[in-house]
């Protein structure tokens with residue numbers, strides 16, 4: 001069966017943000033695909049992605065930024081590991097955003113993200129991002145205080161103002177040739193509970209568990225409300241959100257891979273053609289190399 005990726009992607013891409021509701025996406029959805037089929041499709045997609053990335057790199061004009069957001073244990077790391085497994089590490093940069101350092105707090109909230117934007121020809125992956133500044137910081141407003149923004153600048157519209165700034169930032173990137181795709185890995189609270197238990201039960205996975213995760217889990221509803229608001233306010237054609245069902249990791253990976261492939265294919269990437277004088281020159285060099293006698297001492 002051919003994965004009708006265009007149809008499935010359309011279901012998860014937020015094209016009508018004003019009307020978007022988180023509950024319209026079932027965390028356990030698998031788009032009618034079974035796990036075995038999904039795994040072989042992902043293997044094909046990983047190859048396609050490798051080829052597209054090579055062309056992106058060769059053309060050296062566009063860049064792609066993937067923003068991954070989601071609650072703890074939603075599968076962000078696993079998307080990075082599996083979806084990008086075939087791409088050349090030279091053309092790909094992953095950055096994980098943690099709680100900001102003192103130096104980062106001394107700057108505007110976009111500063112640390114701006115420094116990590118992908119160069120032309122590259123794929124950049126943000127594992128969490130500047131969106132944390134309208135998510136975790138919104139759920140814990142005391143964090144906003146730590147940034148020492150002049151008090152007169154923080155009013156009741158502070159979140160709407162940040163949304164405006166994020167939209168403007170992403171539009172700027174789009175106009176400069178950096179494609180932005182944003183993924184909210186939508187895991188259910190019940191599946192998170194299972195994954196946390198798994199992390200606690202398996203010694204090899206314990207390092208992934210943090211006590212903070214339990215505290216954030218207690219604020220689940222506040223996070224969901226914050227995510228819904230963020231998606232409504234910032235899903236735009238120049239930076240669409242995909243709300244990806246995340247209770248089945250194999251399906252999550254497939255949707256993310258399909259979205260990246262669709263975006264890169266839309267660029268119509270062509271490897272640069274060598275023609276005219278440059279080609280003539282190359283032919284001369286080739287002939288000279290052929291004429292060189294092979295030396296036995298090498």
Ligand code: AMP
Pocket residue numbers: 072097098099100128129132133136137143212
């Ligand atoms: P993890 O992704 O599990 O390694 O956790 C990283 C932690 O850093 C999460 O709890 C995030 O909410 C937190 N974090 C990331 N960015 C920010 C930010 N701008 N302000 C406060 N906390 C943040």
Ligand code: MG
Pocket residue numbers: 072073208210213
């Ligand atoms: Mg975590």
